[in-house]
Amino acid sequence: MKKQMRRQIPRRLSHAKVQARLQARAQARETRSSRGFDYSLPYRELDLRKHPELYRVGVGEQGVLLVEPYKSEILPHWKFATPKDAVTSSAAIYELFKSYERAEDFVGMDMARKFLQMGFTRSRRYANHRSGRKYDNDGSVAHFERDDEKAKSAEIFFAVWKRAEAELVYSDLKQMWKLAFG
Numbered sequence: 001m002k003k004q005m006r007r008q009i010p011r012r013l014s015h016a017k018v019q020a021r022l023q024a025r026a027q028a029r030e031t032r033s034s035r036g037f038d039y040s041l042p043y044r045e046l047d048l049r050k051h052p053e054l055y056r057v058g059v060g061e062q063g064v065l066l067v068e069p070y071k072s073e074i075l076p077h078w079k080f081a082t083p084k085d086a087v088t089s090s091a092a093i094y095e096l097f098k099s100y101e102r103a104e105d106f107v108g109m110d111m112a113r114k115f116l117q118m119g120f121t122r123s124r125r126y127a128n129h130r131s132g133r134k135y136d137n138d139g140s141v142a143h144f145e146r147d148d149e150k151a152k153s154a155e156i157f158f159a160v161w162k163r164a165e166a167e168l169v170y171s172d173l174k175q176m177w178k179l180a181f182g
Contacts, residue, residue: 037062055107056182071113081121086153090160106173119157127151
């Protein structure tokens with residue numbers, strides 16, 4: 001009985017080992033956060049099709065309006081004012097996503113995915129707040145006003161965004177890209 005109990009109780013670690021583990025965890029956190037989207041690059045002059053190794057996936061929609069030439073290729077198609085706009089826009093952006101896939105261009109695929117996600121989030125914002133502003137000037141949450149048309153636009157973008165994210169080629173490339181570049 002004593003042997004079993006002894007195995008369940010963790011050994012005491014020396015102060016040095018505890019400090020080493022804490023330092024390793026801190027370094028891992030720092031590495032993860034430093035591999036997020038890099039806002040310090042000169043995006044106005046940078047062509048990420050020529051230098052894809054500089055692209056970082058980041059979190060959510062980070063960098064969606066910075067990365068060229070993709071921003072200029074995708075942004076003209078991005079509209080969400082009405083469900084009809086959302087259908088047309090999400091289809092066009094998804095087609096760009098597929099064309100980037102055929103070209104084996106992960107950065108383009110990820111940027112198209114970000115625009116689809118942004119179509120959802122912006123539609124949701126305007127569905128909940130007619131002005132598009134979530135917060136009032138005093139920092140409090142703005143009055144909730146439901147806009148069913150924008151809510152429908154959000155549903156449309158959400159479905160296409162999730163369809164793009166579920167593509168096996170995309171998810172495999174994303175995983176490999178994050179391991180290689182961040």
